[in-house]
Amino acid sequence: MRRSTTRRLVSALATAAVITAGLALPMSTASAQTGSATGYASQNGGTTGGAGGQTVRATTGTQIHQALCDRPSTSTPIVIEVQGTITHGNTSKVSGPGCETADGVIELKKISNVTIVGTGSGAVFDQVGIHIRESRNIIIQNVTVRNVKKSGSPTSNGGDAIGMEKDVRNVWVDHVTLEASGGESEGYDGLFDMKNNTQYVTLSYSILRNSGRGGLVGSSESDLSNGHVTFHHNLYENIDSRAPLLRGGIGHMYNNHYVDLHKSGINSRAGARAKVENNYFEDSRDVLGTFYTNERGSWEVRGNVFDNVTWSSQGDKNYPAGPDPRSTTSVSIPYSYQLDDAGCVPEMLGRIAGAGKGNRVSDGDCEAQEPVDPDPTDPTDPTDPDPVDPDPTDPPEGVNLSIGAGADGSGKGGGTSYGNVVDGDMGTYWSPSGSTGRISVKWGSDVTVSSVVIREASGAEGNIGSWRLVDHDTGAVLATGTGAGVITFGPTSLRKINFEITSSNGTPRVAEFETYA
Template sequence: MRTLIAVSLLCCALPATAANNLAISGPGAGADGTSKFGNTSYGFVKDGNLSSYWQPNSTSNERVSVKWSTAINFNQVILRELGDQVTSWRLVNHDTGAVLATGNRIGSELQVNLGNVSMKKLNLLIISATGAPQIAEFEIYLNDDAPEPSPITPPTDPTPDPTPDPSPGPVDPVPPGIDGQPIYGSFNACANSPQGYASLGGGTTGGLGIRSTRVTVTTGLELAQALANKDPNRPLTIRVNGTITPANSGGFNKFDIKDMRDVSIIGVGQNGILDGIGLKVFRAQNVIIRNLKIRNVNIGDKDGITIEGPARNIWIDHNEISNSLDVHKDFYDELVSGKRDIDNITISFNYLHSSWKTSLWGSSDSDSYDRRITFHHNRFENVNSRLPLFRFGQGHLFNNYYHNILETGMNSRMGAILRVEANVFENAKNPLVSFYSNNIGYWDTRDNMLINTQWAESPADGIIAGPDMLATAVLRVPYDYKLVRTEEVKNFVLANAGVGKCAF
């Protein structure tokens, strides 16, 4: 929760001021931003010339800033727009992430009166606009005659967005007013039913049932045969008690859970290992994969676990999936990924590590299915990117622990929306971005913790959430769920994610 500094907004005639415009005259005054058209310049917002302007590339989730070499004191901001395109904006203290003011339009002149504040950089966030806005002036003053700010009651909703309008991005299709509620407190990490999207559509039970067939395998050939021999009318539970390798898999380069339903594959203790060969869920429903070590897969689809639609109600839980960073980035593919028409997926309590490419959802910018995936209580460590990379659809990511992110973390693309809630990012570069697609994605950020994180803007690649990690949309989830409090996430995940943690 961020505290709003009290402000008053005056949208009509501006009083004359004798103060200097600190956007020009302040120590080391400068400007930057996220994107711009043609030969327009970030500096045009602070040059005292109303005929020049900064114009971003899109109509949502854009930023322009004024900054100084040392912190300055001020109490008044004047914004001027050519035209009247902006429909939602925020002023944010870049140094702390505090939201200073919000509004629905700028227009030809807008005066924002703040209490006395001090900072090295001030951000103007364009949350939404009807067309590409043209911001002509971003003026900063320390004015003895500035009116006193009006009090504003801080919002009680856990999202840092103080406005109720979610228009910058899409929302999920549940009826208005329905929103799953988090429950704080004790959490059963070894539950036999999933939280999140896999709990919908009748739930995900895998091979459970009084008529279930139960098989224990020790080689890859036995695993392939157990799947091939499944009775279509009975659930199947396969327990893996040994190391599965390409050499003992009878020529198979992956194990297909294909054209079937009601299947569980579960490792025994810490003995269930797939070494160099992975699993593919394809045209399947009601599948559980738990307590397996899957590593160094470079045959078949080259993923630890692949889900390809149509597929529904898949739960991937308490596994350890890894590759290596000591190889070319394309030597392996994903640890866990999904594409095409898939829905009601939960990824929970997994230890995902040592990978260049970690988790891809949507194989291309044309893979436009409305996927819904929940990630919770996963441990991501020593990973380069795709945590996840998410195209289209909706993702709910809560209580995950990220440690040592080398390049980018969560990447929301092509209109996807991610609810990013009570996660911890430690030693992480660019934890949340929208990179490498023609259309940006969105995020609903709530109560996350950043520890030693770095943010590097790259306008040619897309946009970053930045240290304030402000929400750009609202995602309502159609289920209730349990949360560990953010300050407890790291220790809880380290104690419970991965194999051998539960008596399955």
């Protein structure tokens, strides 16, 4: 289903960024908890799980319950290292002062300071869900939870792979794989659900796939006590909807890859506010908006890529953000974080997201080259109007808005600078670190641009091959074509514009990247 494209990860060490500089490599298989909580789970006092407590090994669900129950109190820190397959047959209720457990579900109820981490050859919870209720400071890492059902047989946790409800605080779920084998009609519910006053949660470096419902934050339009949730570096694949459904509160979604979303994706409703940054949306429908209700939410969008995304028409109970997603709110984030380029995300997450990947993470320094359009001049492709004037000597009238603006890019060749394309000097230039790359002009506030002039340095004329001109914040493609020159398009309000060189006939040298109203 995915387009046949080539993506290259570009940073200081090019593709090696994913293997060395771009990833921390603690070990091939996790041994106890690794890393520190990120996103909103790092707030409200932080999330440390069972750090500092006893480490216990478990190969059955009953042993997990026993480890909880054997603690002196419900708050005594504990790290439970799990290996093997947890099933209904080996998950029984255990009683004790440190627990309230039940058969057929991993029950983390009225407890705190617990880490559950897969180790050794891995941990799989097969048809057994993980239920967190009235608990805080919980970490779940490096496990697979699959095929948890709410109807049929056997059932567990209301059909949620991981479910949180009633006064839950500070949960970090990291490097997990959550999967089903269908939707509600096949007996499954959500993969990652939060409701009834659940706050300060982060889901990171995880895979959610093959389900009708990715997950929700808030069980109804009146359940608005949830929020402060971060979703970053996750893969959502083959999901009908709820990626996630966000009711009320704040959600921060960055550097996720959404592919094959059938009905809708990020569904911000009932006053929710979503900050949606540097995600890659691919081969999907209605990936952002308010859906199935007139109680609308809002969103802030920046740096996302929309690759083969289709949008429905706005109507009653249907308010898609596209086809030209724009911010409808502003969301302030209280924690620090580093953004990878959206174009890096698919290949990166293919290497590091999910259980059994060594808990590897990005260093936030990955930059990307966009896919090459195999025929940018194809007249049958309505997105390729080839709007370039091959004669750059007759620029549009008016002031060059690039003078005094900022500039950055995907990488730069030796002796060149991003700023050289906005200095008004044809004697200076920028070259990419390879044969292709991105150069951008940016402003501190919105400007309206309707034409661009790309000028090549002396001696490099004709080196630029195919290119795309992109609104950086929305991912909208403004124009495509080949060669340098004058590029015109509909007036567009933006803060950053990308000129992405996707093929070349030699080393590109861009002397000036001029912009005009």
